[in-house]
Amino acid sequence: MVDCAAHILLIGGGHAHLAVLADWIRKGLPSARATLITPYRHLRYSGTVPGWIAGQYDRETGLVDLSSLAARGGVDLVLDHCVRIDPDARTIAGEQGRELSFDIASIDTGGVGQAAKLLGDDPRIIDIRPIDRFVDELGRHSAAKRIAVIGGGAGGTELAFGLRNAARFDRQPDIAFVTGAAGLLPDFSSAVRSKVQAELQQQGIEVIVGDASIKAGQIYFESASYEPVDLIVAALGSGAPDWPAQGGLACDESGFIAVDRFQRSISHPHVLAVGDVAVRQDRRIVHSGVHAVFAGPVLADNLRMMAAGLAPRRSYTPRWNNLYLMSTGRGEAIASYGPLAAQGRWVSRLKHWIDNRWLSQYAALAKPG
Known part of the structure; x- marks a missing residue:
């Protein structure tokens, strides 16, 4: 059971944790205090980077203000990398030497380059x-x-x-x-x-x-x-960081954190992990940003349940297929949806609209109420 003095530690400012922050802004912080540790004040949405390279976007396009979202949600922000975790002692260490304790931890750091x-x-x-x-x-x-x-x-x-x-x-x-x-x-x-x-x-x-x-x-x-x-x-593609396995979290053969259908570590159920840093044990879900985005609201609900001392009950189930839009760098894009494909400037406009809608919802939440 987790009491009202519980400390939820969000490790990493990835797409799923954006949904958690949004949930806390809209519905209020769970019966707990919370901290976000991430090295960056902003999350850079990777979907706009090819367009920035091709001159279609400014460098700042695609930045989500994590610091403002944390402040709006009542979450303390620590600008640092997590480099070590002790899931039994319920502590983590940052690159700058700071140690943070937690009752519930959620890891959404993404993978590492390989x-x-x-x-x-x-x-x-x-x-x-x-x-x-x-x-x-x-x-x-x-x-x-x-x-x-x-x-x-x-x-x-x-x-x-x-x-x-x-x-x-x-x-x-x-x-x-x-x-x-x-x-x-x-x-x-x-x-x-x-x-x-x-x-x-x-x-x-x-x-x-x-x-x-x-x-x-x-x-x-x-x-x-x-x-x-x-x-x-x-x-x-994503590689696994070293510190989860070194700290004793159960990981697969590639070093990704092994989680159950509720995104809980199979060895330490008070630790959750989502996105490219994790691998589900009940079903195959490929590492893709789209899955981290859709798993975010599920993670938010499960953290709220756990903070109340209840068992998590939601599980992310991928759609049968997802829409992918690939920019060609010269004003068009190529769409992929299952066996279907399309190409043209209208696909590029659709991609811009979807990306802008996703970014705009967080920009609106980051503004002072």
Whole structure:
């Protein structure tokens, strides 16, 4: 049981925790005090980053004001990275040496970049995780003439299009889009892949099906060197941070926090985890921002129940399919919904409307009441 003096600690300012903050603003804080620990005052919505690269958005577009949302929700804000957790002692440690205690913890830090692990070390590599660091680092590479984008998922596809049309580079860079051995968009329909492939060809983006590696300061695609390359952008999916497993939370073989249908740790049920840092044990849910967004309200309800000393009762069930909208970097977008695909400027307008609607709801909540 959790009494009214309980302390809820939100670790990380991800998409699901945005929904938690919104819930507390609208309905009031649960019977508990709460703290959010995150290194950033703002969450950067990754969906607007390819558009920023292509000059369609300002750098500030896509920022959600976490500090104001926390203040509106009655939540203390600590600007720091979590680097250690002791789920038995119910404490965490920040990078700056501060220790925080909790009764209930919720982890939504997202995954970590894994470029060095999968490719090798090279000073030309910038990982898309964390996204804020990626945006900062990309701004220092405007002279790049030849860029390799590694990773054939939706994120890598949008970045390849965005970088080909980069508005803030000295010249339009040549792009080598390395999909990995699984090929282009392996989790999407053939209709979507066909439209994306045609658009890549039309824009002169070279597509290489195979794995990349770094050896002796050179980038190789399979066994062939592909130099010279000025910049390597890694969009290789989420890796797991080290500290959950090191702290004793049950994790899968890849280091992601193992959770039940209510997002509770299977080893420490007073710790919840959601998004790219977690993996459900009752069903397969791929790591995707769309799932973190939709799981957020469920997490908010479960935290409210647990703060009241009750068992959580809601479980996030993914839709049979989700709408994905990929910007081509030149005023159009490609839509994917199950087996269906569409392309055009109207799809780009739809993407802008959906993104803006999502961002606007948090901008409105962040304003003083």
